[in-house]
Amino acid sequence: MRNYPADEASREEVAIQASGDVVKARQTVRLLAQQAGLSLVNQTKLVTAASELGRNTLIYGGGGTAQAAIVRDVARVGVWVRFADTGPGIPDTELALTDGWTSGSGMGLGLSGARRLVDEFELDSTPGVGTTVTVLKWAR
Amino acid sequence: MDSGDSKRLLELLTARRAELIAQWEQAVGASLHGRLSTVELGRELSELYDAVVDALATGGFAGRSSEYAVVRSLLVELSRNRARQGFTPTETAVSVFALKEVLESLLGGSVEDIHVYLQFSRLLDDLGLFTVEEYARTREEIISAQSQQLLELSTPVVKLWDGVVGVPLVGTLDSARTQVVMEKLLQALLDSNSAHAIIDITGVPAVDTQVAQHLLKTVVAARMMGAECVISGIRPQIAQTIVGLGIEFGDIPTKATLADALRHALVEIDKASATRAAGLL
Ligand SMILES: Nc1ncnc2c1ncn2[C@@H]1O[C@H](COP(=O)(O)OP(=O)(O)OP(=O)(O)O)[C@@H](O)[C@H]1O
Numbered sequence: 001m002r003n004y005p006a007d008e009a010s011r012e013e014v015a016i017q018a019s020g021d022v023v024k025a026r027q028t029v030r031l032l033a034q035q036a037g038l039s040l041v042n043q044t045k046l047v048t049a050a051s052e053l054g055r056n057t058l059i060y061g062g063g064g065t066a067q068a069a070i071v072r073d074v075a076r077v078g079v080w081v082r083f084a085d086t087g088p089g090i091p092d093t094e095l096a097l098t099d100g101w102t103s104g105s106g107m108g109l110g111l112s113g114a115r116r117l118v119d120e121f122e123l124d125s126t127p128g129v130g131t132t133v134t135v136l137k138w139a140r
Numbered sequence: 141m142d143s144g145d146s147k148r149l150l151e152l153l154t155a156r157r158a159e160l161i162a163q164w165e166q167a168v169g170a171s172l173h174g175r176l177s178t179v180e181l182g183r184e185l186s187e188l189y190d191a192v193v194d195a196l197a198t199g200g201f202a203g204r205s206s207e208y209a210v211v212r213s214l215l216v217e218l219s220r221n222r223a224r225q226g227f228t229p230t231e232t233a234v235s236v237f238a239l240k241e242v243l244e245s246l247l248g249g250s251v252e253d254i255h256v257y258l259q260f261s262r263l264l265d266d267l268g269l270f271t272v273e274e275y276a277r278t279r280e281e282i283i284s285a286q287s288q289q290l291l292e293l294s295t296p297v298v299k300l301w302d303g304v305v306g307v308p309l310v311g312t313l314d315s316a317r318t319q320v321v322m323e324k325l326l327q328a329l330l331d332s333n334s335a336h337a338i339i340d341i342t343g344v345p346a347v348d349t350q351v352a353q354h355l356l357k358t359v360v361a362a363r364m365m366g367a368e369c370v371i372s373g374i375r376p377q378i379a380q381t382i383v384g385l386g387i388e389f390g391d392i393p394t395k396a397t398l399a400d401a402l403r404h405a406l407v408e409i410d411k412a413s414a415t416r417a418a419g420l421l
């Protein structure tokens with residue numbers, strides 16, 4: 001994903017340690033999405049993607065952080081969100097991104113679904129080091 | 141700690157019992173600004189005083205030893221009452237710490253006196269901390285009990301029609317809440333002998349895979365009880381997000397509004413009774 005300049009004043013960070021923190025991260029993302037002028041549909045898509053990724057950070061990553069900011073490109077505004085953990089990592093990212101694949105008892109739609117709900121998606125994972133997922137949704 | 145140390149202290153505490161309790165009561169009463177009746181406070185502190193004297197005689201200064209079991213249970217009661225009555229942790233701990241001040245003025249300046257006083261003071265510090273810990277525990281219990289009550293209040297299951305129950309979901313759905321909803325809904329189906337349930341999600345800001353999974357489980361459980369569920373209140377942004385995630389509700393009927401869902405349920409009821417009537421003929 002390209003490195004888009006962020007509005008530094010809008011930058012937020014939420015520690016993800018408990019399920020209440022996922023709700024907090026989701027609310028933070030919702031607020032930024034409103035400020036950036038995303039449509040209601042796009043707000044809901046981004047918030048839902050954040051909910052999925054935040055829960056993965058908590059459940060599989062053993063906790064981590066969520067960062068979010070409003071970013072700008074030439075003529076557009078968007079919201080950038082990154083979830084990072086130092087958990088076990090994902091051995092096979094392609095498999096993890098397959099619809100319906102889960103190592104637990106979920107629906108296996110969180111990662112793949114989140115990718116479909118946003119405009120830009122990047123998954124970085126190293127076994128034994130951790131997982132970082134970055135997403136971006138533009139306002140149009 | 142050998143009991144020789146506490147001997148003089150014990151003599152003092154026993155001989156001047158009434159006077160010391162009165163002073164203690166006064167010190168504590170002042171800090172609570174009359175928010176606790178003097179009778180109640182008097183009873184509480186005399187009981188505690190006697191228990192401390194007994195424990196000192198047998199267990200010395202070891203506040204966490206078994207000899208102090210009675211003292212600790214009185215402190216548990218005291219801190220629970222304070223927490224329920226809305227006193228602060230400081231106001232609660234003062235009840236114990238104030239006894240130090242009362243004794244301070246009594247002891248002479250000899251080295252032994254100071255030594256004993258310091259030991260007693262450490263004991264009271266320990267008991268004070270115990271009181272605060274207990275206070276915090278009680279507060280936690282009160283808070284979690286209240287949030288449990290709120291949880292139940294915020295998910296009312298209502299009988300919409302003869303044979304139809306409905307539950308309007310409002311706000312963020314986490315696992316705990318969805319669990320409560322599911323249990324209440326299944327119970328309501330049973331209690332009202334209904335064969336139709338409507339789960340309305342108009343008030344839910346986002347449906348992710350977790351919420352969807354809980355909804356699906358509820359529907360399956362209702363089916364096992366012979367009841368059909370309809371999910372209503374799926375707004376356009378939620379519908380598009382659900383599709384984006386790739387969630388399929390399968391053959392579960394979904395409706396845009398609660399009214400549509402109720403109409404659907406009533407048609408189903410009519411159909412069922414028509415079939416029954418036909419069978420009778
Ligand atoms: N941060 C992470 N750290 C380690 N493993 C992860 C992480 N995120 C996802 N995974 C792995 O990828 C799998 C797929 O994730 P995905 O979110 O798609 O499904 P799920 O969480 O199992 O179910 P759900 O549909 O409820 O989200 C997970 O089961 C897990 O094994």
Ligand SMILES: [Mg+2]
Binds near residue numbers: 109
């Ligand atoms: Mg997931």
